[in-house]
Structure formats: structure tokens, C-alpha cells
Amino acid sequence: MNTSEIIAEVRQAAEKFPEKIAVIAGEQQISYSELIRRAQSAGAYVAKQAAGENVGIFLPNSLDFPPYVLGALWAGKTVAVLPTLAPAPLLKFMFAEARLTTIFTSADLAPKLAEAGVPHAIIDTTYPTMSDFALQPRNRESAVLLYTSGTTGRPKTVSLSEHNITSNVKGCCAATGFDDRQVMLAILPLFHAYGLTVTILLPLMTGSVLVIAERFVPRTVLNLIERHRVTTIVAVPSQYRVLAMDPTPCDASSLWLCIAGAERLPDTTEREFTTRFGHAVLPGYGATEVSPVISLNIPETNRPASVGKPLPGSKVTIRNEDGTVCPIGEVAEICVEGPSVMLGYLNDLEGTARKIRHGVLYTGDKGFFDADGYLYISGRADDMVKVAGEKIYPVEIENALERIEGVEEVAVVALHDPRGGVRLHAFVQRKPGAVLDETGLRLACREVLEPYKIPRTFTFVDSLPRTMTGKTDKRTLATSAPE
Secondary structure, three states, rough: EEEEEHHHHHHHHHHOOOOOOOEEEEEEEEEEHHHHHHHHHHHOOOOOOOOOOEEEEOOOOOOHHHHHHHHHHHHHEEEEEEOOOOOHHHHHHHHHHHOOOOEEEEEOHHHHHHHHOOOOEEOOOOOOOOOOOOOEOOOOOOEEEEEOOOOOOOOOOEEEEHHHHHHHHHHEEEHHHOOOEEEEEEEOOOOHHHHHHHHHHHHHHOEEEEEEEEEEOHHHHHHHHHHHHHOOOEEEEHHHHHHOOOOOOOOOOOOEEEOOOOOOOHHHHHHHHHHHHHOOOEEEEEEEEHHOOEEEEEHHHHHOOOOOOEEOEEEEEOOOOOOOOOOOOEEEEEEEOOOOOOEEEOHHHHHHHHHHOOOOEEEEEEEEEOOOOOOEEEHHHHHOOOOOOEOOOOHHHHHOOOOOOEEEEEEOOOOOOOOEEEEEEEEEEEEOOOOOOOHHHHHHHHHHHHHOOOOOEEEEEEEOOOOOOOEOOHHHEEEEOOO
């Protein structure tokens, strides 16, 4: 039987700071003592409504999200955090895959679950006092189920233990010095691995203030930063880009740690955000399968081209296909060992065995270390293509094109060439007001790329599509590329 490590950490914070504000959402806020009371109440409600071991949480970014995630753990359940942007057929698949008995949701989102035809219960937001509802033991190690972004196919269900998550939180704190004096702004979807572990559980386990942005509206987010003196933001690069472009006045002098994760941070985004707010965006790296943070930069030693150094407690190596560890500077697959590595993929022993070999998790990303121990990402292993006999990672082309004047953002995909092999196609988003045509772009490419790396074809777009977790959706782009 397992008692909840996460609940224990949050309760310890509440005992230390009972009257301190724990969560702010919109015009509402609750103290740490009230958060614990609501979590206990939610736990009693979950236990009453759902008899099985596994339950789902299908809630928007809101004041109710933390109490119900904590409440499900309080009730001894394994909790699947479902993406609110998922279409009904995918929700039906997730419900069956995780063998959920009930999904707890808000009145606004209930129709979507009804469309999917899955059992659900609307949460009780009155939070009646249930002081006699004891913390329930859980008879299995799996505590939280999260879903990969699905950029390479159908999302996988990642099974995490509480120790996976608490180890990652403690590693983040050790790496950055994050403590009870911080104010975390949650602008990622809370079903996102970073959203749950880093922006929700990390501040609540350390006794910090959590400010939840119910929707990502740039003007509102900038107002929240100034109003609540936010110190820490974790977001995807596209969110930082939009914040840098928004004209709303904002005193952002309180910012201390601005981490970008989930995908490549364009140089232009980092530069524009730093120019606007006087504070650098720090690249980090993670994966849902590692709970999720693997490495990050910190303000004092930021090396922008890298994704920083591995978290304390995690061992990161660069390995060849045969498992041998590579020397410094050599590009191969990034691998992770340590307490944050997932239990496995739910109901997928073969997939788990391919991902975790002899206790080592193979991320599927290619990268290398420099002599100072900083990690660099070269690209996804399955993104690497051969053009004119040379190995190319699209990310290096994207970085180069984004240095061209007038270019805002780029996504490069490899397409089948009827004449044999592959051809590179670039989707290019111009900066507002930029005058840039394909002829000018091709000429500029010659200044920043070797000839064989220049995309054969280009498409100018108003914006790049995003997945449910905010990453550039290259699968959608590939299907829309011209023949």
C-alpha cells in the first residue's frame, strides 16, 4: 500500500503557511488551509462517485483543478489527467485505454464527454467539509496517467508514480533554488506534463503562490504578471513570442525564472522577449516520460544555444544504438536514468521495453554534451533525413532561417520526392509588416545555409498550427504541403 507523497508535501506546506494564499484564479483565491480542506472534500466526493481504481480529471485551467487532482490522490485513486482539447473519439479511446470508471468534469465540459459516451460526474464546487474522510491508501504504484502530445501518432498513456513526480519537483528546486517565496504563473494547459508537475505541484509542494491563468489571453497574462508580482513562468516558445509582441504595458521587474520547454526556442523569440521585458527566456528540455524535466538553464549560467544542465538526481548520457556511451561532442540519442523515469506506457509492455532498456530511457531525441556539461538538442531521431548523402536535422535549418530579416518563425518538414529520396519544404511565417518573397528568401538562405540544406520549396503562412500541448504540428503541415 502506498500513501500519497504529493499530499504529504502539500500538507506540510499548509502546516507551515496555513493562511498564506495558495491559489489565485481570476478574482478568486484560497489559502493553503482552504486548499487542504477542499482537497479532502473533493477526495470524499471522488470516492463516493467512483468505485474503481482509475478515475479521470477533465477540467479547464481553474481554481477547481488543484483540489480535484489532489482529491483524487487523497481518495487513493490513479488519476488520468485528460486533455481538454481532445475530440470526443479520442476521449472515448482514452477512457477505455485507462480503464476509467468515471471522469470528473465541469458543467461546461460535460457535453463533450456526453458526446464521447463515457461515464462522467460534474464536480461539486460547494466543497462541503469532510474532516472525517481519511487519506486512502493506493494499492498500486501508478498514481498519475498523462498523455504524450501525439505528434508522431496516437498519444501514448504514460504511467507515473508519485515518487517520479516528487523527485522531479525536488530536482527542479535543487537546480534553480525555487523556494516558498516564489509566485508561479500557470499559463500552460494543466493537462500538459509541464503544466501539472512544474506549474501546479511544484509551487504547492513548496509553499509558494500559484496564479492560474484561466485562458491564455496575452493582455490578461501581462496584467497578472504585474498585479501579482509573478517571479516564475514555464511556457512553450510560442507563448513567449505572443507576450513579447503584445503592446499592453507591463511592469515585469518581478520576473526571475522564465523557462521555455516542450519544443525548440527560436533565437528571435528569446531576443524579442528579452528586449521587451529585460529578462531572458531560459531554454529547458523534458519529456512526459521523465515527469517531465530533464535539463534546464538558470539565469546565472544561461547558455542559450543549449538546454542547460541535467537536473540533480538524474543521469543523462548520449548513447549509440548499441547502448554504448558517446564521448563529449558526439551526436547520438539522449538517454535518462533516475527516479523521475516513468513506470512505463499503460497496457503496452512492448512499447515500454523499446523505450526503457536495462533501466535507461531512450528519449528518441538526438543531442550532445559540451565540455562544460551543457546539453544540446540536434533534433528528433526520426526527424533526421539524408539529402545529397548528408545527414540533416530540420531544426538546424529552422534556426538558420529564423536569423533571416523578416522571418518570424519556421517549420521544416521532409516530404517524399517522386524522383526519389526526400525534399525539404519550409513553412515560413513573416514578421508583421515584413516584405519578403520567395526570391528574396532563397537569396538570403545562401548566406546562412550550405546549398544542400536549403529547402527546395517554401510556403508562406499566417501562423503555424499547434498540437494540444502547444507544439508546432508538423504532421498537419506535412499533409498540407504542395506536391
